[in-house]
Amino acid sequence: MAPAALEREDKERDAAFKQALHGKTAEGRAGFTAMLGKDHKAQKEAVDEYFKHWDNKPHTTETEETREARRAEYATLTRHYYNLATDLYEYGWSQSFHFCRFSKGEPFRQAIARHEHYLALKMGIQEGQRVLDVGCGVGGPAREIVKFTGCNTVGLNNNDYQIERATKYAKQEKLDHKLSFVKGDFMQMSFPDNSFDAVYAIEATVHAPSLEGIYTEIFRVLKPGGVFGVYEWLMKDAYNNDDPHHREIRLGIEEGDGISNMEKIEVALAAIKAAGFELELNEDMADRPDEYPWYWPLSGELKYMQSIWDFPTLVRMTHIGRGIAHRFVGCLETIGLAPRGTQKTADSLAKAADCLVAGGREKLFTPMYLMVARKPKA
Numbered sequence: 001m002a003p004a005a006l007e008r009e010d011k012e013r014d015a016a017f018k019q020a021l022h023g024k025t026a027e028g029r030a031g032f033t034a035m036l037g038k039d040h041k042a043q044k045e046a047v048d049e050y051f052k053h054w055d056n057k058p059h060t061t062e063t064e065e066t067r068e069a070r071r072a073e074y075a076t077l078t079r080h081y082y083n084l085a086t087d088l089y090e091y092g093w094s095q096s097f098h099f100c101r102f103s104k105g106e107p108f109r110q111a112i113a114r115h116e117h118y119l120a121l122k123m124g125i126q127e128g129q130r131v132l133d134v135g136c137g138v139g140g141p142a143r144e145i146v147k148f149t150g151c152n153t154v155g156l157n158n159n160d161y162q163i164e165r166a167t168k169y170a171k172q173e174k175l176d177h178k179l180s181f182v183k184g185d186f187m188q189m190s191f192p193d194n195s196f197d198a199v200y201a202i203e204a205t206v207h208a209p210s211l212e213g214i215y216t217e218i219f220r221v222l223k224p225g226g227v228f229g230v231y232e233w234l235m236k237d238a239y240n241n242d243d244p245h246h247r248e249i250r251l252g253i254e255e256g257d258g259i260s261n262m263e264k265i266e267v268a269l270a271a272i273k274a275a276g277f278e279l280e281l282n283e284d285m286a287d288r289p290d291e292y293p294w295y296w297p298l299s300g301e302l303k304y305m306q307s308i309w310d311f312p313t314l315v316r317m318t319h320i321g322r323g324i325a326h327r328f329v330g331c332l333e334t335i336g337l338a339p340r341g342t343q344k345t346a347d348s349l350a351k352a353a354d355c356l357v358a359g360g361r362e363k364l365f366t367p368m369y370l371m372v373a374r375k376p377k378a
């Protein structure tokens, strides 16, 4: 079959799966209530498809073959991850699926928006420019950056459910004349060469099987002189893959966050140069001496509570809060209100949260390695 026909077939299959699993939840309710409206059979399929990559594959026995098997299936792995996690993300975080820096007294949403503004500022995104958001989630950052800069943005995503939600939110905010969404695989984008003035990716390209591969594809769609900005998820220099504790942290993050192959900082720097970019800026924003670390909302440590409004966020992540949530979701599953696999998904996210916090605290991992790079003019 010709590649275009194969692609069409894949798109139809994914759209049909989205319809079966999410039904009308994509158009209506968000977060926790949306979770209860899933088709149980389709949810089981998504859970089985996702967790087959990790079940019975502990960090102690990880081999290059297990990693390669995940890399080979990065697209379905990521798609199923977001089929399972999107509602939990919207319920427990916001419509911007990324971390950020926090300053004292700064409300959560303001800190999240500031992180987005910072990237747009460092990239120098201008009014009227054509911009691509790679791995746009449900469009929270794209909406903010369109409002902040006045640019025109296309969001690229390989998950139909997220695209449907992103489209709905853009319409609700009356931004649909400047912001649209396209379904596609970021490793082989459907855009012609030299299409965009700027491309950004916020905590999304970590889902790629190869950083050099994704950066090369971004380079292709950028116009000469165009700019690429990214907040990358990376293991830091202190990470030692031969240390079982370090590996357990990396694997916990990968399993709970839909990642097939997370790399070290040095690999990302080499990849961006190998793709042809001129690197203008690189900094691990997690290394700034912030009083409130990026991972505080996941830490469950009450010392980070700044106002009474932080209490629910923090208490949910304490041992007691986790235990209650685990049993509550288990009960919902037993009585048939929540589909099978909801508890397994929630537990895996909770484990990822522990590993993210440990990775942050032990300075082994960063979710905000900032790189700004340019495609040369000639």
Ligand SMILES: CC(C)=CCC[C@@H](C)[C@H]1CC[C@H]2C3=C(CC[C@]12C)[C@@]1(C)CC[C@H](O)C[C@@H]1CC3
Residues within 6 Å of the ligand: 088, 089, 091, 092, 093, 096, 097, 098, 099, 203, 204, 206, 233, 257, 258, 298, 346, 349, 350, 352, 353
């Ligand atoms: C997966 C990538 C590359 C980016 C997403 C970053 C974050 C938005 C998520 C990483 C871990 C997530 C967790 C939650 C929300 C979204 C994240 C912070 C929860 C707080 C959602 C509510 C659950 O009860 C607990 C989750 C812990 C992990």
